[in-house]
Amino acid sequence: MKIHLRHGLVLGTAVLVTITGCPTEPLTREEYTCVKRVLRREFLIEESLSEGARLGPGYESRLKQAIVDIPRRLCRSQGLSFLAFDKAHERFGREGLSYIRESREFLRLFLGSQEDNKGKADPAQIERIYRLAFDLGLPIPDAFLPIEVTKEGEVLIHEEFVSGPGESRNLMQVEDRLGEYPFYVVQLLFDPQAYAASLFKIAGGIPSAEEFNISDSFSNPLMVMVFPEVSEADRNIPCIAQRYFDLEYLLASPDLTVFIELKPDQPVFLNSEPTQNEYLDPLIERLLQRSRYKTVIISATDEVSFGRLLWATHLAQGREAHRIALVQAELIKGKKPEIRTEEILSRPPLGWRGEVPDNGWGPMGPPIRPQIPDTKPKASQTSSIPKSSFTLEGDVSATDIVKSPQPEFPRWAQERGLSDVTIMVQFRVDKDGNVLPTMLAVRSTGYTNWDNEVKETLARWKFKPAQVSKRIATITFHFYLR
Structure with a gap:
């Protein structure tokens, strides 16, 4: 490359x-x-x-x-x-x-x-x-370092992030440069005709990046985790992403309901079953309704085009997946999760009240959408009071707080029947107690606009001054109705 x-x-x-x-x-x-x-x-x-x-x-x-x-x-x-x-x-x-x-x-x-x-x-x-x-x-929110990849696989890096002309240039120089800034998010802009191999190579060369935005443009980034195959020589490199995400845990989680496999010149495999594209969207939606954490794992071989990988990621995001993991197929060879779609769909969706609907589902045939209960608030529900709470971990505590405006529980979320939602945000505080605009949603609400509203509110928080120039903390907001 x-x-x-x-x-x-x-x-x-x-x-x-x-x-x-x-x-x-x-x-x-x-x-x-x-x-x-x-x-x-x-x-x-x-x-x-x-x-x-x-x-x-x-x-x-x-x-x-x-x-x-x-x-x-x-x-x-x-x-x-x-x-x-x-x-x-x-x-x-x-x-x-x-x-x-x-x-x-x-x-x-x-x-x-x-x-x-x-x-x-x-x-x-x-x-x-x-x-x-x-x-x-x-500064661009959630897009600290953009790296562009052409259809030929050439990697284009902004010059100020690597050494000057005449010196060797490689991804580890980008890795070193990341350590100088309070960001760990990298935005990868790929030509749709580039191969997934480029994505996994870049992700493997920047181990301190907690998450990546992938897209074919600046304006429509998709937040994902990327798990490349790591050589034995690289396994000793400290990987900050391991604080929050463990691939083995994700693969073995009983809550995992969506596992997508992409291979060149083959249909999409959903939970090990070949599935026609037009049926993927409703099936993913129904499967995620039966998952608490709404995680989607997308496995791709190196030869899969980035355009196809991006299409599958958009599909998962459109069904409001909270966490999307892109995995190099070779990395999980012999370790694929065993997920039985029919068995999962036989269970009621989370929060369901009433009899379980008939599935009417076949891997290659049209699914019947479940009778989703009406989630609009009834007259008796309008008296429910939206509440929120938070917990802090890291270099600051509740005793350090000087000012803490609380994010609102959006009315549109209440109208959609969302009664228990959590977001976890990693942020940094300067020595004067100001929250820096370099926040990362470690766990999303599942709605980009809601995540952004929480971040904008958190940006107005104030903490006690300290001698250290940069403090790192994680805050968890819990929204619920009472």
Whole structure:
């Protein structure tokens, strides 16, 4: 697998002239990369962007000011001309625009998209916003490090995350760079024609990544766990993901009801039975109704196209799977879970009241949807009071809390009959007690918008100051009706 750096045109030899008329030497690629590397860190820890909910009161003005002030302040501290950096960004950045012009373009698109309260922004515009934000060094929620893979399997990495030109470049340099930032999420953007082998190779080369976002675009990431086959030499590498996820446990869990196998030029296998594509969606939905933790394991051989893998992942997410694990087929050879679909469907869905419906199901035939009970609140239920509680683990405790606004139990969730929901979020606190915007949903509610609302509320929490620069903790919110 080849690994390249994506950058702009080669910097010319023309001399820049500042406003004062003093000549300024153009930045070398190494100098530009160094500034971008520090700039990304500065944006991540910038109080004006991390304190308070995104798009809350005053956020727009703080964002505009930060994009203007932080790069200039950083250049001054490095003894460099901002004008030189501005021009270097035009040469080395991905968009071919100066930093000032690209900032204006980002603000125009980003702030304009927020005016659409109905959420009907053009997907292409959203994608453009994401790409501009990352090129500028701005933090992107749940997408710290994007790695792009072409259909030929070439890996494209942002230059500021690896060594400068002339040095060896490999995934372990990305692994080392991850340790410098408070993120452990990597976003993998694949060409649909690339092979799953590329995904497993990258995941194996970055062992400290707790989870991955996979997608074919910035704007539609899917949070997944990836389990590649790990060589004996790599087994001694500490893997942070093992704190929360154990593949052996997932495979053996009696709660596992959905196991999907993907092989090239073969039908999809659902729980070891070949199943036509049009029947997968309703079957997965019915199977997950009988699972408490709603985990889906997708096994793929190296030759499976990424487009097909992404399709199966979208399918699982669409059925509101809480946890999706992508597993290299070779890794679980001889260890496949034995799940009997008919036996599972003979049980009532969780929360079911009444007689179990007839299945009418066959592996290759059309399933009959179960008679799902009406989950809309009845008149007698409207008096139920939504409640929430939380528990803290890690480097902060309840005694350290200064301010703790509580996330709401959404009305739409109550109307859908959700009466007992849990979310677990890992977060980091700076020495001043502010929650950094680098949160990770270790256990999801199953609804992306609900997860984001919880994160935005948690961003407003305040803890007591401490001498350490970074504290790591996990908070579990429990929503229920009483």
